[in-house]
Amino acid sequence: MAVKKLSKDKVKEALQELTKFRLIAPAKSDEVVIFKQIENPDEAYLEYGNSTVPPKRVVFPQTETLFRFLRGSPELKEKDVEEEGTTVIFGLRPCDARAMAIVDRLFSWDYEDPYYLKRRQLTTLVGLACVEPPSVNCFCTSLGGSPFGTEGLDILLTDMGDHYLVQALTEKGEKLQETLSAHLEDAPAGDEKKAEELAAAAEGKIARSINTEGIPEKLPTLWEHELWKKVSAACLGCGICTFLCPTCHCFDIQDEVEETGEGRRARMWDSCMFSEYTLHASGHNPRPTRRERTRNRISHKYSYYPKRFEVIACVGCGRCINLCPVNIDILEILEQVVDAS
Amino acid sequence: MVDIEKLREIAREIISRDDVRQLIGYRQGTYGFRARPAFVTDPGEVDKLIFSPACVNNLATYITLEERLPVPRGQEPDLRKVAVMVKGCDSRALVQQMEEKAYERERILVLGIPCTGVVDMDKVEKRFPGVLARGEIVLEGDKFLLTYDGKEEEVAKGELLADKCTRCRYPTPLVYDQLLDEEVARFADDDYADVEALEKRSAEEKWAYWEEKFSRCIRCYSCRNVCPMCYCEDCVLDRLNPQWMRRSVDVSENTAYHIARAYHLAGRCIQCGECQRVCPVDIPLMELNRKFYKDVEELYDYEPGTNAEAPPLLSTFKVDDREDFIM
Amino acid sequence: MKNPYIPYEVKIEEAWYETPGDRCIKTFKVTFADEKVWDDWSHLPGQCAMVGIPGVGESMFCISSSPTEKGYLRFSIMKMGKNTSALHELEAGDSFYVRGPLGNNFPLEEWKGKNVITIGGGIGQAPLRPVIQWIRDNRDDFGELTVIYGARTSADHCFKPEFEDLGSCGDACCHLAVDVEEEGWPHFVGFVPTLLMEVSPSPENAIAVTCGPPIMIKFVLENLEKLGFAPEQVYTTLENRMKCGIGKCGRCNVGHLYVCKDGPVFSYSQLKEIPEAFA
Ligand SMILES: Cc1cc2nc3c(=O)[nH]c(=O)nc-3n(C[C@H](O)[C@H](O)[C@H](O)COP(=O)(O)OP(=O)(O)OC[C@H]3O[C@@H](n4cnc5c(N)ncnc54)[C@H](O)[C@@H]3O)c2cc1C
Ligand code: SF4
Ligand code: FES
Numbered sequence: 001m002a003v004k005k006l007s008k009d010k011v012k013e014a015l016q017e018l019t020k021f022r023l024i025a026p027a028k029s030d031e032v033v034i035f036k037q038i039e040n041p042d043e044a045y046l047e048y049g050n051s052t053v054p055p056k057r058v059v060f061p062q063t064e065t066l067f068r069f070l071r072g073s074p075e076l077k078e079k080d081v082e083e084e085g086t087t088v089i090f091g092l093r094p095c096d097a098r099a100m101a102i103v104d105r106l107f108s109w110d111y112e113d114p115y116y117l118k119r120r121q122l123t124t125l126v127g128l129a130c131v132e133p134p135s136v137n138c139f140c141t142s143l144g145g146s147p148f149g150t151e152g153l154d155i156l157l158t159d160m161g162d163h164y165l166v167q168a169l170t171e172k173g174e175k176l177q178e179t180l181s182a183h184l185e186d187a188p189a190g191d192e193k194k195a196e197e198l199a200a201a202a203e204g205k206i207a208r209s210i211n212t213e214g215i216p217e218k219l220p221t222l223w224e225h226e227l228w229k230k231v232s233a234a235c236l237g238c239g240i241c242t243f244l245c246p247t248c249h250c251f252d253i254q255d256e257v258e259e260t261g262e263g264r265r266a267r268m269w270d271s272c273m274f275s276e277y278t279l280h281a282s283g284h285n286p287r288p289t290r291r292e293r294t295r296n297r298i299s300h301k302y303s304y305y306p307k308r309f310e311v312i313a314c315v316g317c318g319r320c321i322n323l324c325p326v327n328i329d330i331l332e333i334l335e336q337v338v339d340a341s
Numbered sequence: 342m343v344d345i346e347k348l349r350e351i352a353r354e355i356i357s358r359d360d361v362r363q364l365i366g367y368r369q370g371t372y373g374f375r376a377r378p379a380f381v382t383d384p385g386e387v388d389k390l391i392f393s394p395a396c397v398n399n400l401a402t403y404i405t406l407e408e409r410l411p412v413p414r415g416q417e418p419d420l421r422k423v424a425v426m427v428k429g430c431d432s433r434a435l436v437q438q439m440e441e442k443a444y445e446r447e448r449i450l451v452l453g454i455p456c457t458g459v460v461d462m463d464k465v466e467k468r469f470p471g472v473l474a475r476g477e478i479v480l481e482g483d484k485f486l487l488t489y490d491g492k493e494e495e496v497a498k499g500e501l502l503a504d505k506c507t508r509c510r511y512p513t514p515l516v517y518d519q520l521l522d523e524e525v526a527r528f529a530d531d532d533y534a535d536v537e538a539l540e541k542r543s544a545e546e547k548w549a550y551w552e553e554k555f556s557r558c559i560r561c562y563s564c565r566n567v568c569p570m571c572y573c574e575d576c577v578l579d580r581l582n583p584q585w586m587r588r589s590v591d592v593s594e595n596t597a598y599h600i601a602r603a604y605h606l607a608g609r610c611i612q613c614g615e616c617q618r619v620c621p622v623d624i625p626l627m628e629l630n631r632k633f634y635k636d637v638e639e640l641y642d643y644e645p646g647t648n649a650e651a652p653p654l655l656s657t658f659k660v661d662d663r664e665d666f667i668m
Numbered sequence: 669m670k671n672p673y674i675p676y677e678v679k680i681e682e683a684w685y686e687t688p689g690d691r692c693i694k695t696f697k698v699t700f701a702d703e704k705v706w707d708d709w710s711h712l713p714g715q716c717a718m719v720g721i722p723g724v725g726e727s728m729f730c731i732s733s734s735p736t737e738k739g740y741l742r743f744s745i746m747k748m749g750k751n752t753s754a755l756h757e758l759e760a761g762d763s764f765y766v767r768g769p770l771g772n773n774f775p776l777e778e779w780k781g782k783n784v785i786t787i788g789g790g791i792g793q794a795p796l797r798p799v800i801q802w803i804r805d806n807r808d809d810f811g812e813l814t815v816i817y818g819a820r821t822s823a824d825h826c827f828k829p830e831f832e833d834l835g836s837c838g839d840a841c842c843h844l845a846v847d848v849e850e851e852g853w854p855h856f857v858g859f860v861p862t863l864l865m866e867v868s869p870s871p872e873n874a875i876a877v878t879c880g881p882p883i884m885i886k887f888v889l890e891n892l893e894k895l896g897f898a899p900e901q902v903y904t905t906l907e908n909r910m911k912c913g914i915g916k917c918g919r920c921n922v923g924h925l926y927v928c929k930d931g932p933v934f935s936y937s938q939l940k941e942i943p944e945a946f947a
Binding site: 029030031032034052053062063136137207208230233234236237238239240243244252254256266268269271274275276288289290321323325326327328329331332 | 370371372373375376377378380398402403406408410463471472473553557559560561562563565566567579587588589590591615618619621622623
């Protein structure tokens with residue numbers, strides 16, 4: 001597939017071109033980087049490490065309407081995702097794209113989730129390779145990913161200093177490259193080789209790791225192990241680790257009605273770390289404490305998900321480690337799982 | 342400076358007592374300069390306990406956070422004490438909890454840490470990015486000394502100090518059974534300069550400011566959960582029937598959440614700053630809490646968490662209470 | 669493919685209370701507002717549906733009628749919270765919304781030629797009712813049918829007229845129980861697991877199905893084991909909080925299984941492998 005170059009002084013005009021689609025890019029407010037729709041190329045902030053909130057919120061919005069209704073009228077009006085139009089996520093990290101590829105399996109398993117899948121179909125992912133790992137807690141290479149990983153991406157951009165190397169990876173990517181052709185030039189000879197070297201160097205800089213072999217099978221055998229009590233003792237039961245995880249995908253469904261009688265059924269991110277997540281109407285809670293909830297979070301990612309979908313639901317982005325207010329560290333938990341007997 | 346050996350010795354004694362179930366303190370974090378809560382139930386574990394300016398967490402939260410499960414039939418409830426390490430600000434959370442009768446004084450054993458200030462970990466990690474191996478921070482005079490990766494660096498105290506410490510009125514715990522060091526005299530005071538700056542803005546400016554901040558909120562509720570004063574067993578935010586607040590996340594619901602949160606903390610927030618510290622999207626929650634704090638102090642000459650005997654502010658009425666703010 | 673989040677409107681043909689009290693149970697006999705839906709609809713005993721009212725919410729209920737009962741669906745709903753309370757307000761002529769059928773079913777095809785014992789408690793009879801009805805409507809395909817059912821008092825018994833009919837027509841052997849002594853009660857007094865031991869069905873060529881409160885299920889399973897039933901001969905249903913009903917929202921899992929999709933029907937041999945199953 002075609003390999004091109006995007007000169008850094010042409011990034012803005014390329015982004016401008018892309019605003020004819022729904023263009024999503026990392027943007028900075030205060031010190032926080034979040035993916036959001038941008039109208040003006042100046043809003044895009046590409047010199048970032050990784051975003052606090054992962055770009056999953058674009059394809060799986062934190063709150064989204066399923067259908068609308070008017071109280072008293074039998075008609076239900078399905079939300080039409082198509083209206084959102086063609087979307088380009090520009091500059092996401094390879095781990096976050098890989099996360100989407102992983103979550104695709106859940107949303108297309110058995111019943112197809114029309115909202116998510118339609119949006120995925122409408123979305124082109126332009127990745128930005130991690131020449132420098134964004135955080136000390138990155139461990140993508142332990143999970144089959146890499147700072148230059150391409151899984152899930154349509155285009156990979158590599159920062160070569162004064163320009164980006166632009167590699168189309170899929171048909172969708174080629175189409176987008178076509179759209180951008182006025183702003184692209186032929187890639188300098190040797191760029192691809194240099195990118196490979198950068199990739200190898202970046203992989204070498206990933207400092208944390210875990211050997212996942214055997215963990216999916218071992219986890220269910222440690223059900224009553226004392227480690228769960230220990231690793232969850234400090235847990236606050238907040239939603240940081242799950243909401244900010246690029247593979248976490250659990251949601252709640254709620255109805256909302258305005259005084260006018262207009263209403264909607266909507267879904268919104270939910271977290272297995274919240275106490276009411278599994279609470280029965282009777283008051284019984286099968287996961288009554290943070291111990292059971294932590295055990296479920298880890299088991300879901302590292303055992304249940306691979307058992308059904310043949311891939312661990314973790315990409316090693318390190319967000320849950322970096323942002324946990326009490327320094328609960330998933331790698332430490334996994335090490336304890338490996339060592340436990 | 343807390344002598345770590347002495348701390349461990351005291352901890353060992355305490356955890357060996359028959360009437361103590363667990364001790365909550367600090368230990369080294371899993372990477373970099375971080376420290377984290379430690380839950381000690383066995384004398385063999387006390388050697389991991391530490392105290393340093395990296396020990397930012399307010400451990401008072403854990404006293405009310407623990408789930409109270411029904412005691413299985415035939416078993417006795419475990420009434421043993423929980424021992425907890427607290428800095429000056431954290432101790433005020435205990436005082437306020439007890440003022441509100443969240444639990445009885447006998448339930449806890451307080452190890453007070455006279456505190457000379459903790460770091461703002463964001464500032465530390467910004468200044469020393471990419472530190473994976475475990476590092477240490479100590480305060481030497483007016484400098485923090487950071488040791489990591491075989492290196493040693495000095496940074497002026499003010500550069501890394503947490504904002505809350507720059508205006509701390511109570512560095513020595515207000516409640517304790519045992520003090521781990523000499524008392525620390527007040528080294529700062531609060532002039533509310535930040536709140537006054539906020540007050541001076543026009544309503545439109547304030548609205549625009551908070552709208553942008555609240556639009557970022559992802560309603561992870563870490564600000565609620567970390568708060569030692571947010572300990573209702575059944576929070577109105579979680580209730581579905583009746584539903585006081587929608588679970589959908591948008592500026593209007595987020596604003597409603599933050600207003601509810603701030604109001605529920607009026608006259609109760611003890612300024613440990615944990616909500617703002619944990620917020621993953623950096624919403625300056627303390628600006629709201631501090632506005633209330635200032636109002637409460639000015640209107641009622643009341644500082645939450647300073648007197649366990651005093652009745653909670655909002656449950657009392659005095660004939661001479663000011664009313665001029667009531668519309 | 670149809671959007672699995674969009675429910676069908678149903679009209680209530682008849683509605684009646686099965687039991688009284690704070691947690692009363694009301695049965696709704698409904699038919700689709702749009703008759704054409706019947707052309708796409710097919711369900712089997714054990715399957716469930718999301719039932720609700722736009723503006724209030726949705727909850728999961730088993731379809732308590734057998735597909736052999738044509739032209740209508742039945743739901744028996746205990747008043748528990750927001751949505752069930754709103755549903756209880758509805759009467760004949762009103763409508764609500766149904767999304768389904770969801771989940772798996774009792775493998776009645778595999779049970780052909782066998783004796784079937786159903787063991788139910790309280791509202792737990794709701795998923796067993798279609799099993800019983802299916803067997804009655806395909807009577808020659810099955811061996812003996814033994815129905816064991818209990819509730820706190822006789823007033824708390826669901827489907828009373830049907831039990832009378834069932835016992836008298838000889839389709840099944842019925843054993844009823846109340847937890848505590850009451851005047852004029854001619855049948856067993858005590859808990860369902862004890863009644864099970866009293867009836868003491870033979871495990872030979874038999875299948876046992878049990879639904880009810882978790883504590884009852886626990887003892888029924890133990891007693892079935894004592895009676896010599898192998899785990900593969902025993903079936904039950906699980907209940908967890910649900911939202912999507914289609915294996916997406918995540919909350920209903922026990923271990924790696926989604927109760928909404930892989931269940932609610934499980935054999936005891938399946939559940940024995942899952943430590944969380946009886947939490
Ligand atoms: C597979 C299955 C079959 C069921 N069959 C029946 C039946 O035939 N008859 C009957 O009376 N009840 C049945 N239930 C239980 C019924 O779903 C709950 O009692 C009901 O959801 C309570 O709803 P609510 O809105 O009134 O409660 P609220 O407390 O208002 O709960 C809000 C929401 O949480 C979810 N929820 C809460 N508790 C439960 C629960 N126990 N199970 C599932 N979701 C829950 C629902 O989505 C509910 O709408 C079944 C549950 C499951 C999982
Ligand atoms: S911690 Fe921050 S993001 Fe989370 S609920 Fe509070 S303000 Fe919102
Ligand atoms: S109810 Fe959503 S996954 Fe089962």
